Amino acid sequence: MSTMNRRNFLKIASAAAAASPFLAGASAKAAEEKHVVVIGGGVGGATFAKYLRMYAPEIKVTIIEPKKEYQRPYGSSEVIVGNVDMEEITISYDALKNKHGVNMIQDLVTEIRPDKKEVATAGGMTLTYDRLIVSPGITFDYSLIPGMQTPEAQAQIVHGWDAGNQLETLTKQLQAVPVDGTVVLVPPPNPYRCPPGPYERAGLIAQWLLNRGDKNPKVIILDPKDGFTTDVTMLQAWNRLYGMNLPKPFEKNYKPEEVATFKKYDKPGVIQWIMATEGGRVVKVDAANKIVEAEAGVFKADMITIIPPLKAGKIAIEAGLADKSGWCPVNMKTFESKIHPFIHVIGDSCIAGEMPKSGYSANSQAKVVALQVKALLNNQPLNEVVLQNTCYAKAGPNDYGMFVADVFRQNPEGVLKRAQQPRYLPFNASTAQFRLSAVYLEAWMQSFTQDIFS
Amino acid sequence: MKKTLTGAFAAALGLAAIMPTANANPEQTTNGAQSPAATMAAQTCGGCHGTLGQVKDTAFMPLAGMPTTHFVRAMEAFANGSRPSTLMGPLARSFSKEEIQAMAEYFAAIPKFNHTATK
Ligand SMILES: Cc1cc2nc3c(=O)[nH]c(=O)nc-3n(C[C@H](O)[C@H](O)[C@H](O)COP(=O)(O)OP(=O)(O)OC[C@H]3O[C@@H](n4cnc5c(N)ncnc54)[C@H](O)[C@@H]3O)c2cc1C
Numbered sequence: 001m002s003t004m005n006r007r008n009f010l011k012i013a014s015a016a017a018a019a020s021p022f023l024a025g026a027s028a029k030a031a032e033e034k035h036v037v038v039i040g041g042g043v044g045g046a047t048f049a050k051y052l053r054m055y056a057p058e059i060k061v062t063i064i065e066p067k068k069e070y071q072r073p074y075g076s077s078e079v080i081v082g083n084v085d086m087e088e089i090t091i092s093y094d095a096l097k098n099k100h101g102v103n104m105i106q107d108l109v110t111e112i113r114p115d116k117k118e119v120a121t122a123g124g125m126t127l128t129y130d131r132l133i134v135s136p137g138i139t140f141d142y143s144l145i146p147g148m149q150t151p152e153a154q155a156q157i158v159h160g161w162d163a164g165n166q167l168e169t170l171t172k173q174l175q176a177v178p179v180d181g182t183v184v185l186v187p188p189p190n191p192y193r194c195p196p197g198p199y200e201r202a203g204l205i206a207q208w209l210l211n212r213g214d215k216n217p218k219v220i221i222l223d224p225k226d227g228f229t230t231d232v233t234m235l236q237a238w239n240r241l242y243g244m245n246l247p248k249p250f251e252k253n254y255k256p257e258e259v260a261t262f263k264k265y266d267k268p269g270v271i272q273w274i275m276a277t278e279g280g281r282v283v284k285v286d287a288a289n290k291i292v293e294a295e296a297g298v299f300k301a302d303m304i305t306i307i308p309p310l311k312a313g314k315i316a317i318e319a320g321l322a323d324k325s326g327w328c329p330v331n332m333k334t335f336e337s338k339i340h341p342f343i344h345v346i347g348d349s350c351i352a353g354e355m356p357k358s359g360y361s362a363n364s365q366a367k368v369v370a371l372q373v374k375a376l377l378n379n380q381p382l383n384e385v386v387l388q389n390t391c392y393a394k395a396g397p398n399d400y401g402m403f404v405a406d407v408f409r410q411n412p413e414g415v416l417k418r419a420q421q422p423r424y425l426p427f428n429a430s431t432a433q434f435r436l437s438a439v440y441l442e443a444w445m446q447s448f449t450q451d452i453f454s
Numbered sequence: 455m456k457k458t459l460t461g462a463f464a465a466a467l468g469l470a471a472i473m474p475t476a477n478a479n480p481e482q483t484t485n486g487a488q489s490p491a492a493t494m495a496a497q498t499c500g501g502c503h504g505t506l507g508q509v510k511d512t513a514f515m516p517l518a519g520m521p522t523t524h525f526v527r528a529m530e531a532f533a534n535g536s537r538p539s540t541l542m543g544p545l546a547r548s549f550s551k552e553e554i555q556a557m558a559e560y561f562a563a564i565p566k567f568n569h570t571a572t573k
Contacts, residue, residue: 051497054505360501367497371490383490386553388498390541405541407498407548419548425540437540443513444502450510451500 034059034377037119037129039109039315041065041093043074043359044135044347047366047452049102056374062103064121069093070453071163073193074359075445077201080160080170081208083398089163095454112319114340131373134321134328134337135347135362136313137162138193141326145308147285156287159307161193173303174205181302182218183209184292186282187225188307191327193348193357195229196393196404198307203234203396206242206270220301221273222294223280227253229356230393233402233424235273236262237395237434243269249277258427282306310357312349319343327351332416333385334372335365344369353416355408360389363452385410392441401438488563492556495549499557508567519566525558 036052038045041063049061070091078084096102107121118128140159142148148157160166177183183205187198202219209217228234232253238244239262246254246262274280279296285306286292292299311317311326321328321337328345329338332353337343346369347362355361364387375382387408394401407419425433496507499517503509507517517525531537532546539546549557 050505055493363501364498367500368494371494371497375490383494386495386498386549388501388545390501390545403541405544407545421544421547423544433538433540439513440502440540447504447509447512447514448501451505454505454510 034130035128036061036131036133036373036377037127038063038133038135039112039119040135040137040313040347041067041070041096041104042135042137042347042362043072043452044362044366045133046070046093046096047363048133048135048346048370049096050100050452051367051370052373053100053102055370056377057101059374059377060103061101062105062127063093063096064105064107064109064119064127065093066106066108066122068106072359072449073161073163074448076160076163076167077197077204079167080174080201081204082171083204086167091449091453093453099454109315112315112321112340112343114319114343117342130342130377132343133366133369133373134313134316134319134343134345134349135366136315136349138310138312138348138357139314139317141309141311145282145285145306147287148306148308150287153285153287157285157304157306159305161197161307161310170305173305174208177209177217177302179212180214180216180218181209182220182300183303183305184220184222184299184301186222186292186304186306187228188309189224191357192307192310194391195356195358196234196391196402199228199230199234200393200395201305202271202273203238203242203394207396210270217270218268219271220299221271221280222282222292222296222299223273223275224282225280226250226275226277229391229404230402230424232427233429234393234395236427237400237402238269238271238273239263241396241400242271243267244271244273245269247273247275247278249275254427310348312345316345316349321345322349323351325351332410332414333382334376335369344373353408353410354406354418355387355416356389356391356404358389358391359448360391361387363448364388385416387416390444392437392444394438394441395434399438400434401436401441402434403437403441488560489556492560495553496557496560499561504567506564506567507561508564510567516567517561518564520558520561522555522558522562525561526554529554529558 038049045063049063052061072089076089093104097104107123109119110122111120118126120126158166158169160170185202202221206219243265245265251259274296279294281295284293290301290304312322312328316322316328321339323329328350330345330350335344335346337345346365348357368385371383390405392403402425404423406423408416411417502514503517509516529546532539532542
């Protein structure tokens with residue numbers, strides 16, 4: 001074979017390989033064919049794989065994901081109150097496989113070997129990579145909540161923060177709450193997945209109890225923090241909808257003339273938000289008797305949901321990609337690990353400056369990394385980055401929505417910072433704006449899922 | 455009825471050929487508007503407005519195929535508040551003039567996605 005023919009042959013062989021979905025370990029790897037392995041087929045991993053295949057179809061992409069289908073955490077509190085069912089949050093990997101030519105392997109990664117640039121799976125496979133993308137989501141840390149360490153306690157009080165069967169448990173627990181009963185909800189400390197999420201869940205539950213006909217139900221939020229993303233919009237809504245008084249220490253977050261517009265109630269409302277400075281920190285939980293002890297006092301509940309402190313996905317921690325904070329430090333231009341080269345950590349597991357841990361952030365990071373990995377594998381210059389986050393939330397009713405929206409760029413030290421613009425609806429937003437935000441929230445669940453998985 | 459007609463009409467004209475496939479590589483679909491910098495800015499819109507701005511059947515405006523001046527004017531109007539919005543106001547104010555121009559050219563160069571033809 002002449003040199004000429006041989007080169008042509010290689011070209012054709014690799015083009016053919018790129019055109020068909022890849023089988024693990026099959027087909028001899030053509031000399032110039034690059035392989036990117038992705039751990040986790042969630043928001044970050046799936047978006048990355050789809051976009052890299054779109055931007056650089058010559059690169060082989062393999063996702064390793066233990067679940068046959070994805071269950072989206074975003075929007076999943078709506079399952080608990082029956083607004084959507086489990087089927088609606090379950091998403092197939094077929095389009096990634098068949099339309100985008102992503103090699104999907106249903107397996108669990110058990111080990112990352114940065115020195116050999118390979119990963120090993122529970123099923124006994126070993127895969128080598130040119131670049132590795134790690135997007136394994138979160139793990140839950142109960143070690144700091146006395147009373148919650150046992151498997152029994154964790155089965156009785158669930159978080160439902162990673163979709164799955166716990167959503168069904170929460171649905172049943174809510175349905176079993178007696179008329180005018182008490183639900184206690186404990187949000188996690190910062191940083192955590194979906195900053196407005198716990199509060200939206202409190203609103204959805206309050207509204208569900210009222211819709212059922214309860215006259216005097218209670219949803220008590222025991223918070224380790226003094227504020228949360230979307231708080232100024234959310235507290236205004238709860239004051240209007242659920243008879244909640246504005247906590248005194250929070251008044252400083254509004255202008256005096258805004259504070260004056262808040263209604264005052266002479267008894268506690270349906271939702272009570274007990275912020276950290278008012279004693280919201282939980283000190284002990286008695287799961288069997290449904291009692292939560294906080295600094296502010298002892299709360300007997302009919303249902304409790306606790307979202308414990310969170311950390312990076314287990315595999316990221318085991319691979320030594322996390323620092324003492326429990327999250328993974330990265331170069332915010334490429335999301336390459338500051339600890340192990342050739343490994344990029346995206347989504348909830350990474351530390352991305354001021355970017356929140358949200359689906360939109362994971363999706364935006366994944367696209368940036370697709371562009372950068374393409375550049376890196378082709379020895380092209382890296383790109384300046386711009387990223388975005390948008391999180392929608394409901395106050396409780398289906399026609400009262402809100403959001404936070406931000407654009408992020410690197411500061412001179414390389415840290416991702418928000419563009420300094422208003423990020424919420426204005427204080428005097430119109431009914432139409434709240435209503436439209438709820439319309440967009442529901443449309444977003446569809447369009448966002450399409451952008452990741454279709 | 456209207457949908458079916460559009461689909462049939464597109465098919466009759468042989469427009470199915472310009473249907474972007476899943477593998478539509480933005481760097482191949484264009485007149486050069488798809489630089490990495492333009493892609494970097496424009497891809498942030500996809501989380502609501504769909505991959506390549508080709509959102510399907512939702513409340514969001516498809517951006518693919520939107521004329522450049524239309525896109526730029528809309529963003530300016532969102533930013534200065536003359537066009538009421540929910541979150542497009544804050545977002546439009548957060549992007550630079552250059553980024554908005556680059557996004558506009560990026561989306562203008564992408565074919566409109568005729569979804570009905572695929573059904
Ligand atoms: C109630 C709720 C509401 C939310 N609402 C919103 C919202 O409105 N907007 C928004 O932007 N975000 C929202 N989010 C947040 C969003 O769902 C997450 O931020 C997003 O899913 C993070 O993406 P990820 O890729 O980091 O993790 P995930 O999407 O969790 O994906 C991780 C994947 O990795 C897999 N995996 C883990 N370990 C391994 C391993 N060892 N080997 C192989 N695979 C592995 C897992 O099975 C999983 O599929 C919400 C979350 C919750 C809980």
